Amino acid sequence: MDKNKIIRIKDIAKLSGVSVGTVDRVIHERGKVSEVSKAKVEKVLKEINYTPNLLAKTLGSNKVFKIALLAPHLDEDPYWNLALSALGSTQKEWQPYHIEILPFYFELHNADSYHKESERLLACNPDAVISAPIYLPEALTFSKKLKVMNIPFIHFNTLITEADPLAFIGQDLYQSGRLAASLLNLVCHDQKGSLATLHIVQSIQHSIHFQDKENGFNDYCKALASPQKTTSILINAHTQELFEASLLKAINEFEVKGLFIPTSSGAKKTAEVLRNNHLKDIKIVGYDLIQDNIDLLRSGEIEFLINQSPNKQLYRGVYHLAHHLLFKNPPPKKELFPLEIITRENIDSYTCAQILNQ
Template structure:
């Protein structure tokens, strides 16, 4: 006989289309809830056969769950890493009444020592769970091993390290996302084209996802019949505009037939800026709806953006740990987020809807 699936408070919230906090107010008869919402929630509880006793027991015991998140720092609100951070904070607010606390430990995106220093601080706190953006492979592996020794569950977001004993990975299928980028660029460049895969990262060999992204991008053209495509690769160890412009200048002097660029992070706007400054007709595909990318998408310097739902990654990571702590419910090993393709014509609709 198939084991019945554990129903969580989030399942009830999704079914009734209300927040977790609203469910809590109805269960414990506190605060104001409209009669319509109360009826929806009561119907959802009955329909899903939800047992609120676990929540009541958690509150009665005064349980407190400490989650530490090790993610890159975000220097300003429009930076990519400010978006998953918003998701983590949103989820903390959702589950705050149930004892969830999320402490964020930011590390510098180009500094492995910063990652190690923050990881050590987390180990000293001995939290109940950890959320990691494992951008530095070797350092992440060492950290995960220490967490495993302490029996602390960890969740990977943004990029995965296959084969590791994380509780779950929440993020894009990076290989498939790169395959999609190749297909998109192929649709807008001419025949017998030359394309560039551009990484802006410190330490290509130690970056978690880049090799899989390259494999996905190249796989599309290996499968494609017809005109051959030459693919170049360039790694720039900085996201500083002057450095990026200097390296692109040197590259384009030697490779003047590039027709499209696939940028493997959220900095496609830097490449677009370079192209527009030098009046180069080169198509660009990249990731994520940071404000600078949106601006360049509207200018026409970026053709495609692939959204990886970074805020949802943060929310889902906290939710997965909450359901483990309270319901002993283990999530699936991989939780791939949907990949949305954004173009100039639909970007405003997409932003307004979300």
């Protein structure tokens, strides 16, 4: 039979030597069919590699699949504003296929808020979940509840392996830390001093994605032919003045020549301190194409940015969950985005592409 020809139920009936009704009952597993007739139909189905049109079947049932999103509130941080910028267009794209995306937002630096929103999400009994599991203990608890309820879930931005999600969408955070170390060593190799990971997040002890980046950074520096000294600086300051005093103290104490900032929002505060104190020789590697970082890269106050494409992570996560719900297609266990190095020379091409993809 012509492989390009659309196979209809009446074609299968003709090939099997049974009625259209019998074929329909075999395909949809309903009603009584004799073992002989069933065997004839299944033999033909196997020969023609027949696959039922699951999309038509689903749309015909009028079932609406609910995909719940659990993420930090987009107004709290420019990174999450960028990460969720594709939500509106993604909702519109999947709406004709009876896919509804329900967002639940938690406060970025509030683990209790994460827990409360995860409980609200569970109460709506979604068909699938995509989440950014920033807080380790709370995320593990949430994942266990999803498993008990038999709700498939995908992680984006941060992977918690113990939670065993259906898939992870994002970057290899350990490797991105190694990349940052490589870039800083490239521009600081002829200077004396140490390289530092700078954390400016109150809840760093709960943020596993920061830890993975720092581990990669430190391991790279230790494995060099001449191991590079590293240190970790944690600053919990509520004013720019206190932040500046703490950073300058650490820079002097550890003789810092390069700073790795594993968050997208920390580079602006850091660059301001270096600028005000004429410390232009200290190099910075940061993350993500938020506007402040773009401006600092163009002015030369940041050497490199590592692009995580956060706006694409959400889109791909919803894509995989939609295909899983509609077509029973299992997603890849991991979809890792490339580690993109952004410099002053290529920033324009990335910002233009980012505008077009919004």
